[in-house]
Amino acid sequence: MGKVAPSGSGLPDLRWVICGLLFFASTVNYIDRQTISVLKPHLQVVLHWSESDYGWIVFAFQLSYALMMVVSGRLIDWLGTRLGFALTMIGWSLAAMAHSLARSAFSFAAARFALGAGEAGNFPASIKAVAEWFPEKERALATGIFNAGTNIGAVVAPPLVIWLTLHESWRYAFVVTGSLGFLWLIFWLAIYRQPPAAPAAGRERSEGPLRSQQFFPSLPPGGEGGPRSGTGEGLRRPWKELLLTRQAWGFILAKFMTDPIWWFYIFWIPSYLSQARGFTLVQIGYFAWIPFLAADIGSVLGGWASGFLIARGWSVNGARKISLAACALCMPTGIAAVLASRAWVALALISVSTSAHQGWSANLYTLVSDMFPQEEVASVTGLGGAGGAVGGMIIAPVAGYVLQWFHTYVPLFIIAGIMHPLAMIVLQWVVPRIEPARPAPR
Numbered sequence: 001m002g003k004v005a006p007s008g009s010g011l012p013d014l015r016w017v018i019c020g021l022l023f024f025a026s027t028v029n030y031i032d033r034q035t036i037s038v039l040k041p042h043l044q045v046v047l048h049w050s051e052s053d054y055g056w057i058v059f060a061f062q063l064s065y066a067l068m069m070v071v072s073g074r075l076i077d078w079l080g081t082r083l084g085f086a087l088t089m090i091g092w093s094l095a096a097m098a099h100s101l102a103r104s105a106f107s108f109a110a111a112r113f114a115l116g117a118g119e120a121g122n123f124p125a126s127i128k129a130v131a132e133w134f135p136e137k138e139r140a141l142a143t144g145i146f147n148a149g150t151n152i153g154a155v156v157a158p159p160l161v162i163w164l165t166l167h168e169s170w171r172y173a174f175v176v177t178g179s180l181g182f183l184w185l186i187f188w189l190a191i192y193r194q195p196p197a198a199p200a201a202g203r204e205r206s207e208g209p210l211r212s213q214q215f216f217p218s219l220p221p222g223g224e225g226g227p228r229s230g231t232g233e234g235l236r237r238p239w240k241e242l243l244l245t246r247q248a249w250g251f252i253l254a255k256f257m258t259d260p261i262w263w264f265y266i267f268w269i270p271s272y273l274s275q276a277r278g279f280t281l282v283q284i285g286y287f288a289w290i291p292f293l294a295a296d297i298g299s300v301l302g303g304w305a306s307g308f309l310i311a312r313g314w315s316v317n318g319a320r321k322i323s324l325a326a327c328a329l330c331m332p333t334g335i336a337a338v339l340a341s342r343a344w345v346a347l348a349l350i351s352v353s354t355s356a357h358q359g360w361s362a363n364l365y366t367l368v369s370d371m372f373p374q375e376e377v378a379s380v381t382g383l384g385g386a387g388g389a390v391g392g393m394i395i396a397p398v399a400g401y402v403l404q405w406f407h408t409y410v411p412l413f414i415i416a417g418i419m420h421p422l423a424m425i426v427l428q429w430v431v432p433r434i435e436p437a438r439p440a441p442r
Contacts, residue, residue, distance in 0.1 A: 014191075015133040015142075021188055022126045022146035025089065028180045029122045030153025030266075031160070032096040032115065033061075035177050036108070037267045038161040038288065039170050041274040042281055043108075046170070053105040055400020058267050059393055060109035064116035066389030070239070072121035073382020076128060077375060082192045084378075085125035089181045089188070092118025096178030100171040116389075123365070123385055124378035131369040131377045132195055137310045139369050140320070144303020144362035151299060151358060154266065154292030162285035237376060239383070245438065247371040248380055250431035252387035254364055257423035259388025260395035261331070261416045262357050265291065268399060269350065272409055277343040287347060294351035295358040302327055302359020303366070316370055317434040323363045324427070328420035330356035338413035353416065360420060371437045 036043075040054060049057075076084035095114035102108040126146050134142045157177070164173035242248050270288045273279040279287065302323055309319035330352055337349035368380050399412055 018129060018133055018192060019142050019145050021184070021191060022129055022142075023149040023152075024184050024187070025085070025122060026126065026146055026149030027153040027156070028089075028184055029092070029119055030150040031157045031177050031180060032092060032153075033119060034154050034157040034266055035096070035161050035174060036099070036112070037270050038158050038284065039165065039173065040267075040271050041284070042165065042170060047104065047108075049105055050400075051404035052397070052400040054271075055397040057105060057109045057112050058263070058396035058400075061112040061116040062263070062389045062392035062396055064113040065120050066386045066393060068117040068120035069124070069382045069385035069389055071382070073124035073378040073380070073385070074239070076121060076125050076378040076382075080194060081125055081129050081132065081378075082188070082194065084121065085129075085192075086185060086188060088118060088121030088125060089185050090118075091121075093178050093181030094118075096181070097175050099174040099178070120382070120385065120389075124381040127365055127368055127381045128374065128378040129192075131374045136316065136370070137307050140303040140306045140323075140363055140366040141300075142303070143366050144300045144359075147303070147358060147362050147365065148296045148299040151292040151294075151296035151354075155289040155296070158270065158288040159285045162281060166282075239379070242376065242380060242383065242437075246430050247367075247435075247437035248383060250427050251364070251367060251380065251384040253430060254423045254427045255384040255388035256391040257419050257426065258357070258360065258364075258391075259385075260391035261334075261419050262354075262361070263392040264395055264399060264412060264416055265350070265354055265357070267396070268409075268412070271403075273343075273347075275403075276338075276409055277346065279343075290347055291351040291354040295354035298327070298355030299358035299362050302356075303362035305359070306363050306366070320363050320367060320370065320434060321428065324360055325424050327356040327360035327363070328424040331360075331420040332417040334413050335417035338410050357420070367431075367434060370434050371431075 036057070040049075043049060044054070072084075072088065076088075078084075079087070092115055095111060095118050098114060099108065099111045102111050127143065130139055130142045130146070161173045161177065164176055269291060270284050273284055273288055274281075305326075306319040306323040309322070310316060314322075333349045333356075334353040337346045337353070340346040340349060365381065368384070369377050372380050395415075402411055403409070
């Protein structure tokens with residue numbers, strides 16, 4: 001690997017610096033996202049929420065997230081990664097800070113709706129940046145690394161939010177966590193540039209033509225869409241054509257089935273520890289981060305595993321699928337968790353599940369850049385994210401009403417344990433081989 005960044009920034013190994021910025025953005029994304037779940041036990045007392053109220057607050061986030069995932073992916077393909085991601089960060093940071101002004105369940109739902117609209121751009125922009133800067137065998141690892149930021153955000157959120165709440169107020173906690181995005185913005189605008197022509201990582205390693213041109217030979221030389229790849233002037237199929245590909249539907253269905261499980265863990269673990277295991281607010285701050293630290297490890301290892309197999313001669317299809325299947329088969333530990341008699345055993349088993357989900361997620365996201373050219377990566381990621389958010393819209397009120405009516409988490413953990421194995425079956429059926437996405441015959 002050469003030591004001079006192709007953009008002329010003078011930063012060595014620029015693509016890994018960019019990966020670090022994506023990691024930072026995902027960290028901020030999940031701090032902002034999880035602040036409300038950490039504070040849920042406290043806010044239920046202060047603002048007199050019911051379980052169904054909280055379910056509908058989460059639903060509002062998922063609704064706007066689903067709607068904007070489709071739009072934000074297309075906008076980022078049009079505006080380019082640098083500007084598109086910057087606008088996304090500004091939007092969700094302002095929305096996160098606006099939670100401090102909320103007075104009721106309805107006003108919290110309005111703030112969550114705005115937050116979901118802004119945060120929807122995070123993953124389309126990040127996946128697009130990885131596709132632009134990383135060769136195929138490094139993409140899953142890079143995705144795993146930036147995706148690990150979501151877990152660091154979930155690790156940081158409980159102690160940070162509770163400390164701010166205990167020393168100042170819950171409103172102050174929303175202001176401080178929401179303002180972190182503006183710190184990221186300074187570094188992003190100073191460092192990120194579009195790689196010239198094609199991803200430098202591929203050129204500097206002298207690995208021959210980039211895989212995207214092998215998969216999409218009709219594209220002009222110099223990368224997907226020609227020299228202005230990623231600036232919004234490349235070749236992009238309309239949504240209708242993307243939705244005619246089985247590859248897009250395989251990704252969308254897998255996200256629809258498995259993203260709700262992650263949403264459940266993100267938004268209900270603190271509540272589960274409080275209601276089912278008797279944790280105090282301080283104890284939540286001490287222990288609620290553990291499953292997300294485990295998820296960090298799973299995200300990086302899951303992404304590394306498929307890259308490791310590819311480097312040793314495995315096909316992309318075999319490496320990605322075996323990594324996805326291994327993660328899916330670990331998810332039923334969540335069922336054992338809810339049935340465990342001791343809190344520490346339950347926490348350990350939940351940690352296995354969160355780790356496995358993030359390993360699954362790192363490889364699932366990478367499938368998009370395996371199957372679609374760079375000009376379409378953010379759009380397809382947005383479509384899949386919308387599918388996942390729709391699944392999250394379903395689980396949110398279901399969880400709220402199950403807890404309000406039956407006062408048990410058992411059915412919810414059972415659902416969390418079985419969806420990934422089922423999604424693996426569906427993915428294999430819809431996408432039996434990872435190959436370039438072409439429209440289905442009409």
